[in-house]
Amino acid sequence: MNAEAAVFYVLAAITVGSAAVVVLARSLIYSAFALLFTFVGVAGLYLLLGADFLAATQLLIYVGGILVLLLFGVMLTHKLYDLDLRSEVTQFLPGVIVSIGLFAVLALTAWRTDWAGGDGRAPAATTREIGQLFMGRYLLPFEAASILLLVALMGAAMIVRRKRSA
Amino acid sequence: MPSAAPSASYLTSHSAILAFLLVVVGFVAVNLVLWKIIRPSRFSEEKLTTYECGENPTGSAWIQFNIRFYVFALLFIIFDVEAVFLLPWAVVFREIGPLAFLEGLVFIAILAIALAYVWRKGDLEWVRTEDRQV
Numbered sequence: 001m002n003a004e005a006a007v008f009y010v011l012a013a014i015t016v017g018s019a020a021v022v023v024l025a026r027s028l029i030y031s032a033f034a035l036l037f038t039f040v041g042v043a044g045l046y047l048l049l050g051a052d053f054l055a056a057t058q059l060l061i062y063v064g065g066i067l068v069l070l071l072f073g074v075m076l077t078h079k080l081y082d083l084d085l086r087s088e089v090t091q092f093l094p095g096v097i098v099s100i101g102l103f104a105v106l107a108l109t110a111w112r113t114d115w116a117g118g119d120g121r122a123p124a125a126t127t128r129e130i131g132q133l134f135m136g137r138y139l140l141p142f143e144a145a146s147i148l149l150l151v152a153l154m155g156a157a158m159i160v161r162r163k164r165s166a
Numbered sequence: 167m168p169s170a171a172p173s174a175s176y177l178t179s180h181s182a183i184l185a186f187l188l189v190v191v192g193f194v195a196v197n198l199v200l201w202k203i204i205r206p207s208r209f210s211e212e213k214l215t216t217y218e219c220g221e222n223p224t225g226s227a228w229i230q231f232n233i234r235f236y237v238f239a240l241l242f243i244i245f246d247v248e249a250v251f252l253l254p255w256a257v258v259f260r261e262i263g264p265l266a267f268l269e270g271l272v273f274i275a276i277l278a279i280a281l282a283y284v285w286r287k288g289d290l291e292w293v294r295t296e297d298r299q300v
Contacts, residue, residue, distance in 0.1 A: 007184065047180055047183070052180070053253070053254060056250070056253055057250050060246055060249060060250050060253075061243075061246060061247065061250060064246055065242065065243045065246040065247075066243075068239050068242065068243075069236070069239050069240070069243065072235050072236045072239045073236070075235070076233060076235075076236060127253060127254050127257050128254070128257050128258060130254040131253075131254030131255055131256075131257045131258035131259075132258050132261075132262075134251075134254055134255060134258075134269075135255065135258055135262045135265065135266050135269060139269060142251065142255075142269070142273065143269070143272055143273060143276070145251055146248070146251070146272070146273045146274075146276040146277055147276055149244050149247055149248060149276075149277060149280065150276055150277060150279060150280045150283075152244060153241065153244040153280045153283070153284065154280065154283060156240050156241070156244070157237075157241070157283070157284050157287065157289050160237050160240070160289070161287075161289070
């Protein structure tokens with residue numbers, strides 16, 4: 001087993017393990033914090049796949065942003081401490097069938113796909129190329145993204161304001 | 167300007183991150199284990215209470231937070247995404263030169279309008295100006 005495989009397995013174990021904690025934890029806050037490790041693990045996997053910009057985005061947006069929103073959502077939860085998250089087992093058989101079916105489809109897809117290994121060379125860093133495209137060919141979308149963010153922020157501010165005054 | 171030459175092993179080009187990660191995790195782990203071995207362990211009830219700078223904590227720490235926090239988090243996300251867009255821009259900034267400066271300026275200026283908007287509308291105030299007047 002070479003170093004890359006070792007890193008992959010460690011990252012995969014972190015991702016899957018913490019994802020399991022997210023689902024199984026009794027406390028909402030534990031789930032939220034376990035999600036942090038899932039997101040970081042996924043970022044590591046992106047990096048391992050050669051998608052460095054995607055990894056940075058994952059870290060900035062999901063770990064830095066979405067998780068903060070989630071944690072705030074958790075902290076806004078009423079009576080957080082005594083909350084028992086266990087739910088009753090309902091529709092056990094349909095659940096098992098759907099899970100096994102989904103697993104079978106995914107496993108079969110992964111098994112049958114001819115994973116092209118590329119030309120054996122490691123992929124080049126993507127951030128620089130994305131930057132060059134942003135400054136050249138895709139300049140307008142780059143600036144349009146800024147306007148989109150402006151609209152999103154104004155919309156968010158508007159919605160929050162109306163809810164409060166109502 | 168050609169992009170960075172592909173390295174022999176992809177892992178080596180990012181090994182710095184891995185090294186940092188290992189040092190950070192290792193530092194904490196070693197310290198925790200080492201001091202666990204060295205320090206004397208004397209149990210007392212008071213050590214289990216929440217540390218509040220010497221004050222006796224009252225009630226639970228798990229309170230419902232003010233909804234205002236969420237608004238700030240929401241606004242933060244917008245500027246977080248802005249930072250992501252500026253990341254590739256910053257990488258090529260020197261190669262492209264004045265043009266990149268201009269383009270980045272336009273991008274940031276548009277979002278500065280957003281900041282000015284929420285500022286002017288009082289969304290950044292803890293107690294909004296309109297509420298205060300009522």
